[in-house]
Amino acid sequence: MVINRWHALDLLCDPVVITNNGDPLRNRLVLPLSGACWHAEGRRPSDLRAEEIGRGESRRQCSPANISGAKIDTLATDLNLLHADHQKLADKTRTMEQTLHKLTLKTQRVETSVQSLLNRVAALERRVDGSEGRSRRNNIRVVGLPEDVEGSSPMSYVEKWIKEPIPAWALIPFFTV
Helix, strand or coil: CCCCHHHHHHHHHCCEEECCCCCHHHCEEECCCCCHHHHHHCCCHHHCCHHHHHHCCCCCCCCHHHCCHHHHHHHHHHHHHHHHHHHHHHHHHHHHHHHHHHHHHHHHHHHHHHHHHHHHHHHHHHHHHHHHHHHHHCCCCCCCCCCCCCCCCHHHHHHHHHHCCCCHHHHCHHHCC
16 A cells, blocks of 8 residues: 555654454554654553454544644654664664675685694594504514613613624524514
């Protein structure tokens, strides 16, 4: 339904029910933007009777002569307040959208970095596994040395022992690795 100027005048004075092609389920109760009309005349929205709402009638129809300058000023003030509130909400929405966009970009960069780091960790794990396997296979096991002969410094004992010539009996395949 199109709201014409008389509906707009009704909004200045009384609550109005706007009917929609006679369908009572689609009727709309439209309240004025300011309560000045009701309070000035000593009426409240609850003064509307249910049968008036059901029939789509308002309490009374306003004519242009009944509209005062104060009511128009009140309407203009209310519209300005609504416009300011709308502007604030639009600014907040714009800010939130920009923040969301920045966070989305940052999340994408973090996901890329995490994937790169996971690939690097997997490659390093493969290298460590290979190094551990080679170190296990390349260890020298010395058989036939008495226990605890190295003393407090096993490294110095091994250095001295390697420098000594290997006796002929040690070259038997049983003692070599």
